[in-house]
Amino acid sequence: xxxxxxxxxxxxxxxxxxxxxxxxxxxxxxxxxxxxxxxxxxxxxxxxxxxxxxxxxxxxxxxxxxxxxxxxxxxxxxxxxxxxxxxxxxxxxxxxxxxxxxxxxxxxxxxxxxxxxxxxxxxxxxxxxxxxxxxxxxxxxxxxxxxxxxxxxxxxxxxxxxxxxxxxxxxxxxxxxxxxxxxxxxxxxxxxxxxxxxxxxxxxxxxxxxxxxxxxxxxxxxxxxxxxxxxxxxxxxxxxxxxxx
Numbered sequence: 169x170x171x172x173x174x175x176x177x178x179x180x181x182x183x184x185x186x187x188x189x190x191x192x193x194x195x196x197x198x199x200x201x202x203x204x205x206x207x208x209x210x211x212x213x214x215x216x217x218x219x220x221x222x223x224x225x226x227x228x229x230x231x232x233x234x235x236x237x238x239x240x241x242x243x244x245x246x247x248x249x250x251x252x253x254x255x256x257x258x259x260x261x262x263x264x265x266x267x268x269x270x271x272x273x274x275x276x277x278x279x280x281x282x283x284x285x286x287x288x289x290x291x292x293x294x295x296x297x298x299x300x301x302x303x304x305x306x307x308x309x310x311x312x313x314x315x316x317x318x319x320x321x322x323x324x325x326x327x328x329x330x331x332x333x334x335x336x337x338x339x340x341x342x343x344x345x346x347x348x349x350x351x352x353x354x355x356x357x358x359x360x361x362x363x364x365x366x367x368x369x370x371x372x373x374x375x376x377x378x379x380x381x382x383x384x385x386x387x388x389x390x391x392x393x394x395x396x397x398x399x400x401x402x403x404x405x406x407x408x409x410x411x412x413x
Contacts, residue, residue: 169193173213176220186223190214194236204248207240211251218258225262228274231281233259238281241289243296246305253293253308256286260315279324282316287332291339294393301392310400317405329405333398340387340394 172189196202197210214233217223233255240252263278290309299305313332320327 169197169209169213173216176213176216180220181222186217186220187226187229190217190223190233191229193217194233198236198240200239204245207248208251211237211240211248211255215251215255215258218255218262223262225259226274228277230259230263231274231277231279234278234281235285238285238289241286241293243293243298246298249293250305250308253290253305253312257308257312257315260312260319263319275323279320279327282320283327286312287316287327287335291335294336294397295339295387295390297389299393301389301396306393306396310397313397313401314404317401321405329401332405333401336394336397336401340390 176186193210193214197206197214202210218225218233237252237255240248241256242249260282290312293299294306294309299309313336316327317329317332321329325331
């Protein structure tokens, strides 16, 4: 695997072999039963293959790769999560250059994987108490959110900059249009562990700033993580609505 990754990183023309190699590696190396060392090497190799100039980045293949890596976007192994986030950002970046001539079904496959697999997983990861503000994992998550917003900003409003920012803020605040504590007064983390009770500031006017402002009992770390990711999307992907708040 490392030799294949080195060949791909050298820019060697792999022609159609690169797509076949990616599909086979993702199927075997990212399986949940695969050992950790294999998953790590697979993610590193896949990132180099995706960066190879001969990778076609077609919607269907890219969508399948996002779906295969989604299970690793969790806080039980932050190093693997970081590698998976970097891979997904590279996949979406490559896919953005190959949209011309793609079928509607292929584009929908990619959008569906990003919407139902990747985005929910990274939004949950942001809220994990293990993801520290300023960490390399959080920076990578911000880059992935930017890649999603850029890739779909002109074609899918549900995955554009404003929608991505809204999902991050909603999750950090316990859900959209929240006016009080959640039913059990606790918010689960990405693995279901309960964090400290949250309360809503009485002065909350519904804006992004007021919703992310921590109160004495709010989860300041989750709010800080969400704010950092929103700032990245606003700065890099152009989110006019949230930039104005």
